[in-house]
Amino acid sequence: MTGVHDVLLLDLDGVVYVGPHPVAHAADRIAAARRGGLRVAFVTNNASRAPADVAAQLRDLGVSAQAADVVTSAQAGAAVVAGLVTSGGAVLVVGAPALQDAVTDRGLRPVATAAHRPAAVIQGFGPDVGWRLLAEGAYALADPGVVWVATNTDLTIPTPGGIAPGNGSLVAVLATVTGRTPVVAGKPEPALLIEAVNRTAAAQPLVVGDRLDTDILGAVRAGLPSLLVLTGVTTVPALLAAGPQQRPTYLAADLRGLDAAQPAATVLTDDRSVCGTASAAMAGDRVEVTVADGGGDGLDGLRAVAALTWARTDLGLPTDVTGLNVAALVPPNESGTAAER
Template structure:
């Protein structure tokens, strides 16, 4: 790539199912990120995972051998918090990353349905029926309904696990209310990540057609689908919108991309 102009000014990369699964880096993903940067292409990460803060996500990536700063990572928790007003009393059904984003926004954490302005959902590994009851009653009392993301599932270390969207849908079903979704495929995450990249042509790389690919395509970006996460080869062939690129993994996609513009 020495002396050649990159095809893209920047690339936005998903994390779960693209860079790692569970606590293990996907083979070749670290070298792929390094290769993009060495080619003069800006790199940002955008994840619907709201369980961690950007700092925690950067720490995890560092543990896996990636060189990534917190400012290189946009999460759906941060995007969701941006939809709140400072001072809102927010009932969070989620984990530390979501609660931290809410308090960083200047909002108050709430438990009482009668004293709640917003119900905010994310993935909650400690979900209880009582949390669903309190969320339902707060929404029926008129609280706003915001979801960090609507992902039905996500790729975990040992298989596919239920995602934050399962909790969102439970409350939608109980109340007849529709959540305002902050994460992919909605534009907030993409646009915020893009604001931290050089001006020019952008590429989104992800593992899920209905979020990564559909959301980026709606903004006019090129898209790359890798088959190490949620979407399989059969689904990729039938995808609408069709990804610009499909590859077995991030390493293969980046290698083909850079080779084609060498």
């Protein structure tokens, strides 16, 4: 893959780190990719943190990063607003200071009340967003001519204390009050990835993520190839059940897959597929897998099963994967994440 693409658009949580912990092999594989001539952008739906803060966290985890390497949904949202309103216009910011900075960087004027008659409302997660600021957003959005952009619509966020409301939950508050629907910048909508492509001047970018419903779907919507790594939340059953819009171009256990050539999985008939040294075949409605000498990087069996399962799903044919030995299809995962389940 490193010989085909020029820029890696890397998701963060589940790809580079999981919570406070680095993902095994991520830092050294990112460094190796750079030595091989690839450029790297770290692309995040998080709109509450400034790029410099994200870069500092990455450096603490052993990943070389500068603020210019980070692309956030706040920046993408501000770019969307800038394309819809007059330069210098007032924008009501319902979010964190990092979102205000992104608006300012686009030549717009952030404000905090509807009394300023804003041309747009931009909404992103901020831990200090409260009733008064949400109310100002509702007042402004009562004017149907005011543009409404949400940086992302993630309903929840993980915190040290547990799962908490995310920006999507607060967007739902304004949607309920106003009866309106915002333009969304973050994944799985394409604006964030397009912003990353524009900022990096990428000619052949590769989106790398761990989530089918944001990273891979976002790549498909943006018309970009994608690599799913099994170091985050995606399980094997979820991968095999993926619809056409959530199927990755490539599959790897972790970022070491960037160095590996991936054999294409070929569906030979509606009951048999092959990939490298592996094959998948139907025995009635059940899938059986055969893998010779480890199947390359250990994932050829899973690639063959996925190709066959997806093809049969698209044809409306039954495919029972409940009897598959998932542990045999996925190499041991040093990050202890969801793939082996």
